[in-house]
């Protein structure tokens with residue numbers, strides 16, 4: 305536990321963590337110090353001066369809070385006339401050349417300049433001279449669109465490319481009121497984390513080409529989730545909205561702070577995976593490619609299961625821990641072999657030393673917890689002589705050549721339970737729709753053995769059943785996520801003592817020695 | 825100061841000549857970090873070419889091993905670096921506080937009329953270029969004009985008229 309210090313804010317005593325700067329320390333107890341350039345992941349730059357606070361009896365009596373550590377007995381003043389005037393003056397400076405057109409700015413509703421104007425400024429403009437005009441709608445590459453006129457020159461984006469990605473594509477050129485952010489001619493943004501500058505930018509100067517002008521931020525429901533783009537499991541916000549007469553649709557993913565997993569950031573590819581949740585969905589059951597009622601299709605698969613001589617259940621490394629457990633139980637009951645074969649989900653060498661992992665699936669670590677074999681040899685042995693293959697969200701087309709998959713589909717009946725119309729669903733004789741990741745709840749274990757959970761975020765007008773429910777309709781004994789969790793804690797050695805209904809928001813680190821434990 | 829961020833691309837690769845190359849290597853040993861080479865390298869380019877193109881900045885950045893944007897920032901910050909070929913007579917008018925208060929605008933307005941160019945531009949015949957620059961360090965004798973590096977203090981429009989007449 306970090307040491308605590310007692311200090312005074314506006315005369316009121318508060319206890320805060322020592323070692324942190326005043327913005328973070330005092331912010332943690334709910335007192336806001338306005339700031340533009342400071343960001344915890346980028347450090348204090350001290351360039352905006354929005355965070356100036358008074359220190360009573362201090363030398364100097366006025367300090368930037370971002371560069372000042374909380375200290376015992378400090379008397380911090382935020383509400384004196386002097387500080388309020390400084391805040392108004394800085395706001396006036398920021399707004400001299402800023403376009404006053406929030407209604408048509410994509411950032412409106414989540415803009416620091418707008419918020420601070422309402423909270424700390426509220427003055428009429430005294431500007432009578434023409435504003436300095438700068439460039440708008442600049443294509444900076446990687447889907448980042450820049451508006452130089454909205455920029456407050458906090459340099460967060462610049463520092464991100466220099467300190468975090470170390471690619472340095474952005475700089476602040478010129479000086480005085482002509483200063484602006486730009487790329488060097490012919491050297492646009494070219495890194496796999498570029499869109500983080502859109503989140504970092506406190507104003508509407510950095511926007512995402514993919515998201516801009518699609519939604520007003522205040523209409524978006526911001527649900528918590530976990531990215532499944534790879535085995536890192538970055539924490540995200542799922543920003544979605546059900547417009548009148550329309551369906552609940554996801555408009556963007558944004559990174560959500562988790563110090564243990566992804567910090568403040570996420571990768572661009574992961575950010576775009578929201579599209580899979582909206583597009584190309586499997587929404588109706590298919591029998592030999594023809595739309596069928598769900599009950600009929602479930603019945604067809606039940607019959608196939610009861611008639612088959614050798615069944616193989618192919619689990620996906622994207623299934624939740626609960627789903628895997630439920631499928632395992634189901635497989636055991638119908639004497640099916642189980643395989644987690646999914647080599648195609650791994651792109652060797654694609655990962656880096658920041659967030660991106662080679663393994664493009666979210667929950668392969670749970671294979672080890674449950675003793676699920678994912679080897680090619682195991683898969684080949686399992687499918688040898690099988691007459692029914694059920695893929696649970698596992699798109700085999702990623703791991704097998706088209707010929708191999710066709711041969712397989714020729715030798716046995718191929719069934720598919722999934723949320724998307726992927727190649728495997730197209731080939732399947734029976735395809736059953738299930739809820740997608742953002743429409744379901746579950747548990748994932750990431751590449752660093754951190755166990756994390758997600759809850760239902762999106763509710764469609766016609767919600768698909770969740771995977772566990774459909775498996776239970778096929779004859780599985782586990783009826784829902786709750787039952788699966790109870791069963792897991794009882795059966796899996798590594799999960800003993802863990803209450804899967806009470807996992808903390810930042811996840812639980814399974815100790816390394818626990819992970820290789822196999823289902824008891 | 826005007827917007828200096830629109831760099832000119834020559835379409836031709838840039839390289840130091842032998843003399844500047846040797847000077848660059850000599851300087852490289854002098855500084856604790858390679859980033860420190862940005863300003864002197866820009867001077868070397870300007871000495872060699874008279875002005876600094878986008879290609880030259882990229883060359884410097886790659887040679888130093890730093891981001892092109894670092895060089896871009898420095899080159900656009902200091903008005904002493906010419907980012908386009910300048911006129912035979914390069915006229916700089918200080919626009920910072922003392923000079924501002926003591927009438928730099930009249931001087932700039934006069935020059936704009938007389939030369940037919942805006943600050944940041946070169947006259948069609950290549951004779952003159954005009955630039956508004958930040959404090960030239962002669963505030964005590966404001967307003968200050970600098971022509972090809974020579975200082976002219978306590979400037980007025982009348983004095984400037986006389987001066988221009990000598991510059992043909």
Ligand code: SF4
Nearest residue numbers: 455456458459461505
């Ligand atoms: S674009 Fe945004 S993040 Fe970058 S300097 Fe401007 S205001 Fe700051």
Ligand code: SF4
Nearest residue numbers: 531533534538571574
């Ligand atoms: S690093 Fe992996 S988990 Fe994180 S955002 Fe990217 S794809 Fe998603």
Ligand code: FES
Nearest residue numbers: 342350352353370
């Ligand atoms: S946040 Fe402290 S100066 Fe910008």
Ligand code: FES
Nearest residue numbers: 918923960962963
């Ligand atoms: S203000 Fe013009 S020389 Fe200093």
